[in-house]
Amino acid sequence: MEKQQNSGFFKQPKAVWAVAFACVISFMGIGLVDPILPAIAAQLHASPSQVSLLFTSYLLVTGFAMILSGAISSRIGAKQTLISGLILIIIFAALGGFSHSIAQLVGFRGGWGLGNALFISTALAVIVSVATGGSAKAIILYEAALGLGISVGPLAGGELGTISWRAPFFGVSILMAVALLAILILLPAIPKPQKKVSIGAPIRALRYRGLLTLSLAAFLYNFGFFTLLAYSPFVLDLNERGLGYVFFGWGLLLAITSVFTAPAVERALGTVRSLILLFVLFAADLLALAIWTDYMALVISFIVIGGGILGMVNTILTTAVMGAAPVERSVASSAYSSIRFIGGAIAPWLAGVLADHYNAHAPYVAGCIAVLIGMAVLIGGRRHLANIKAGH
Incomplete structure (x- = not known):
């Protein structure tokens, strides 16, 4: 056991890297459409709130699935x-590239979300079970893949988007085919669990107050997360490539802090205090975006800074969830991920509606309020999180 704990972070079996690579490509799908949202709106004659449904359908189906x-x-x-x-x-990524209307594209993104749900929740459990060095290191590796995918997604979307808004969809389809081949070759057969998980198990797991507290906090935090991610391209007066580089910087800082900064912050402050502090910082970042929405240089700066905060929150939340309830990791992950993705699904649509009916500042204000409520949930439920240790 001691030897396993001391094994190097990067000394992992090939199967782990195969799954991690597939995770990178999967998470590319989240930010891939960001730089091409304005182009899709223009070429398919859709409003910002209609285009935001590309996130909503994807995340809503992912959440329920x-x-x-x-x-x-x-x-x-x-x-x-x-x-x-x-x-x-x-x-479904390939079908998205062949779409001729916003309704078709939204539908195919929903199908993409179904595949995403099956892959993401299982990938986390597989990495934790196959990786060496303990669950905390495995989760950091998973979050690093998440951050890298989210950072590369906009960059790839921006570059391919200069060819056509359809090109990023075809690009993901091809890369996922490569990932599929890697999984088929490198990942050995994993025995089925002796006990079958019931469909209602994730919902029943939420009776544990620690898991419920973290899930509700993540629901509200993801509201702010996807407000920043899905709405900001309409605020920035940039082309596809410019948007790609902005969100590449955002995702790159997210990846760096998720791996290197989050464990140190959690060790120093503890799980609950570090999350409360980071929620306050993220709310302040969204408030700054709301105040200085008309100043592009400041908006870009606050978007990138937000990525650094989000990377730490993602890692600490995911690590905490794995020890928040006496249930299988896959069940805890399913329950938590379902609720947080549903929170992320609401935000892009509501951001478009608020921008259409009020002004460009309103979506960020709503995101700020949601994150502050999430902080209040953590404070109110902190006694249920007392047994979660930093770096467990």
Whole structure:
């Protein structure tokens, strides 16, 4: 056990890197459409609130499908669940590239979200079970893949978007095919769990107050997260490539802080105090965006700074969830991920509606308020999180 704990962070089996690579490509899908949102709106004659549904359908389907992912994985096995999710992403990403209306594109993004749900929740459990060095290191590796994918996604979307808004969708489909091949070759067969997970297990897991507290806080935090991610391209007067570089910087800082800064902050302050502090900082960042919405240089700066805060929150929240309830990791992950993705699904649509009916500042104000309420949830439920240790 001691040898395992002291093993190097980067000394992982090939199977771990295969799954991590697939995670990078999967998470590219979140930020991939960011730089091309204005182009899609212009070429498909859609309003910002209609285009924001590309995030809403993707995240909403992902959120609800997360509830089923654990039950599916326990019946067909983790590897088959990963493969099924990848195949769905390959198909629906390609279909998105062939879309001729915003309604078609929104529908295909929903199908992409279904594949994403099967893949993401299972990938986290697989990495934790296969990686060396303990669950905390495995989760950091997973969050690093998340951050890298989110950072590379906008960059790839911006560069490919200069060719056509359709090109990023085809690009993800091709890369996911490569990831699928890597999983098929490098990931060994994983035995099915002896006990099948029931469909209602993630919902029942929420009776544990620690998991419920973290899930509700993540719901509200993700509201702010996807307000920043999905709405900001309409504030910035930049072309596809320019938007790609802005959100590349955002995602790169997210990846760096998720791996290197988050563990140190959590060790220094503890799980709950570090989360409360980071929620306050993120709310302040969104408030700054609301105040200085008309100043592009400041907006870009606050977007990138926000990435650094979000990277720390993601890692600390995900690590805490794994020890928040006496249930299987896959069940805890499904319950938590389902609720947080549903929170992220509401934000882009509401941001578009608020911008259409009020002004460009209103979406950021709403995001700030949501994050502050999330902080209040953490404070109110902190006694239920007392047993979660930093770096467990």
